[in-house]
Amino acid sequence: MLDDYKSKQPIVYKILKNAIINDKCSHAYLFETNGFTESFDFIMSFIKSLLCPNKYLNNNNCNNCHQCEVIKSGNFPEIKIINPDGLWIKKEQLQELQNEFNKKAIIGTKKVYIINHADKLNKSSANSILKFLEEPDNNIVAILITDNIYEVLETIRSRCQIIGLKSDIIKYEENSTSLENIKKTLCLEKSQDENIDIKITKVIDFVNFYEEKKLDTILYFNKIWNDYIKTKEELQEAFEIIILYYKDILNKKMSREIKLFKDNKENIEKITSKNTVEEICNKINIFMEFKQKIKYNANTNLLMDKLIITLEGGI
Numbered sequence: 001m002l003d004d005y006k007s008k009q010p011i012v013y014k015i016l017k018n019a020i021i022n023d024k025c026s027h028a029y030l031f032e033t034n035g036f037t038e039s040f041d042f043i044m045s046f047i048k049s050l051l052c053p054n055k056y057l058n059n060n061n062c063n064n065c066h067q068c069e070v071i072k073s074g075n076f077p078e079i080k081i082i083n084p085d086g087l088w089i090k091k092e093q094l095q096e097l098q099n100e101f102n103k104k105a106i107i108g109t110k111k112v113y114i115i116n117h118a119d120k121l122n123k124s125s126a127n128s129i130l131k132f133l134e135e136p137d138n139n140i141v142a143i144l145i146t147d148n149i150y151e152v153l154e155t156i157r158s159r160c161q162i163i164g165l166k167s168d169i170i171k172y173e174e175n176s177t178s179l180e181n182i183k184k185t186l187c188l189e190k191s192q193d194e195n196i197d198i199k200i201t202k203v204i205d206f207v208n209f210y211e212e213k214k215l216d217t218i219l220y221f222n223k224i225w226n227d228y229i230k231t232k233e234e235l236q237e238a239f240e241i242i243i244l245y246y247k248d249i250l251n252k253k254m255s256r257e258i259k260l261f262k263d264n265k266e267n268i269e270k271i272t273s274k275n276t277v278e279e280i281c282n283k284i285n286i287f288m289e290f291k292q293k294i295k296y297n298a299n300t301n302l303l304m305d306k307l308i309i310t311l312e313g314g315i
């Protein structure tokens with residue numbers, strides 16, 4: 001969902017969300033990725049909001065309709081993705097696309113084409129698509145993607161609305177603490193929450209406790225973090241921290257450098273010795289899956305019980 005990027009891409013999120021709500025979307029976008037690791041997912045969630053028939057129902061967010069599911073599976077007939085064929089994007093690829101897009105949409109009304117590596121459009125292939133970009137059919141949206149807009153031909157650039165994504169490559173200071181690193185990664189440095197440090201510590205304690213006590217953790221939730229992690233937002237944040245922690249545990253297990261949790265080396269080593277690589281990956285997946293479930297669950301206590309049981313291999 002586009003809303004998942006509210007904090008990661010605040011400016012771009014606002015621009016695109018406004019365009020969708022006011023039905024003022026451009027007919028051609030050029031996305032500059034700037035190394036943002038979730039670029040493609042982000043762009044796909046924007047396309048979903050463009051195409052979904054239910055987008056106005058749920059605060060302009062779909063709650064996974066059939067159409068969104070098909071888009072997610074990559075088999076949606078009204079989306080075409082063009083990748084460079086060899087060194088360049090070829091004229092023939094674009095001609096084929098235009099022929100196909102002259103037909104009416106089978107599902108819904110809009111069609112979207114994505115040109116990956118738009119910097120690989122050379123003069124001749126670019127020429128063949130200029131007209132298509134210039135005389136937009138209301139029902140066709142072009143999404144061009146590049147790592148560097150300055151490598152995209154000016155004739156193309158000038159016909160698109162340029163959307164620069166915010167980079168998420170973070171530079172950590174050499175002697176920074178775990179707390180500083182986590183806050184930097186999750187953009188919590190300017191958090192107004194005076195308990196933020198203690199919350200992060202409680203979350204790390206929770207994982208250490210769980211790795212020790214396993215299923216018994218269910219009995220001790222109150223003691224471990226219930227005083228600090230109360231709202232759904234806090235729980236989501238907690239899960240993000242846990243996922244980062246397990247990623248560092250995986251780093252250690254694979255003899256890579258511990259990236260964020262440098263002060264927690266002892267605990268990380270303990271946990272690494274008890275888990276295989278597969279087990280760690282499995283836990284990361286379970287936490288990611290449950291993080292998605294938080295918003296739809298009224299009873300977070302039950303959800304946490306279920307989480308621990310799932311982690312322990314139950315249903």
Ligand SMILES: [Zn+2]
Pocket residue numbers: 052053054055062063064065066067068
């Ligand atoms: Zn939908």
